[in-house]
Amino acid sequence: MHAMILAAGRGERMRPLTDHTPKPLLCAGGRPLIVHHLERLATAGYRQVVINLAWRGEQIRDHLGEGRPWGLNIRYSPEPEALETGGGIRQALPLLESDPFLVINGDVWCDHPLAPPTLAHDTLAHLVLVDNPPHHPGGDFRLQEGRVHHGVADAAPCLTFSGIGWYRPALFADAPIGAFPLAPLLRQAMDRGQVSGEHHRGQWLDIGTPERLAALDRQLT
Template sequence: MITEVMILAAGRGERMRPLTDTMPKPLQLVKGKTLIERHVEALARAGVEHIVINLSWLGHLIEKALGDGSRFQVTIDYSVEESALGTLGGIVNALPLLQEEQFLVLSADIFTDFDFQPLLNRSLENQDVAHLVLIEKSPFEGDFSLHLDRVQEPNQTAYTYGNMGLYQRQALTAFPSGQVLDLGQYLRQAVARQQVSGQLFTGLWSNIGTINELTRINQLMSR
């Protein structure tokens, strides 16, 4: 079972200003609880033991809110970036804090009722470098298609990458640490090499990227 997770939490949240001028996006509230706290609780229930969180914009507030993870019965370490290194750059920079050969990566700014335990109980096969959770019902343009459990370049039926996936450590060690790197580009190249598996998720999922979406999810959860 995979017991290590990285949560991406270094983004500026430009589209959610002015809220994110004083409070980072992962600390925005949904029904009285922060987005990132919901993730940590769900991961702890699924059996996760170690969480690494990358920080940049107002990151000290996230560290203050979560501490060392003991109140969640997990261990939390922080990978601090002087300026945000992008989605892939943040993962590569945090590799020294991650010990397992395979680990889960998710974004702090999504809201979902996804059950992490079955995902953590699987492992990457053969030459695969990632296993992605794709979202069927999403307002965003599709990123990839899915044939059986193989992720493919998008065709007529394309799904959104849900910002949740398993990653192979060894494949990431080739990248230089401390540089801005894009996870989307890495995944597209890996998909073209047929090195990515995936699954479709049809439950509750939202990328909280705007104030309107944050308001919508709060209204939905209050019903």
């Protein structure tokens, strides 16, 4: 199975740390954030990894190379300008060569084992949801009987999307080439009952600010 790490973002909330360093190369616990992902992917059995690049992307390529230190084969999907999550995945589809494939945000830290789920034949996406952090108390989606929903409130609690998910290429079949967000595609698939999910109760952090990066560094150190 293939995996993709989203690493093209500018990291505006991380400035000034990201003025000269791409966010995935910021360090916590003595290693860049993206290296934590590579180590966990290798442990989970992934061997083919795609990384999209935009802001300071040449630094990521120079630092990681072809992935040999982790027993991985890394390929890159450069973007002249960041294509947002949906557009970045859409452009990288020819490199992923897998159905389904894992996508993980480059700016999260999580102890999820990343073991691939077993997807029903009509399921286009499987999302890892987590408890709502203090900076996002409203959550994103609801999980009920293994299916992910959006919209009106119901008995299921609202959880936060972790930035970790498995997708079939068919989810992007009608998507245009260019920049677009992933969320609208997911909501359309949810309306058709084609998105499954799980509630991960382990550790998860959205490393979106220098303060959260420092907190993770203290935890890992």
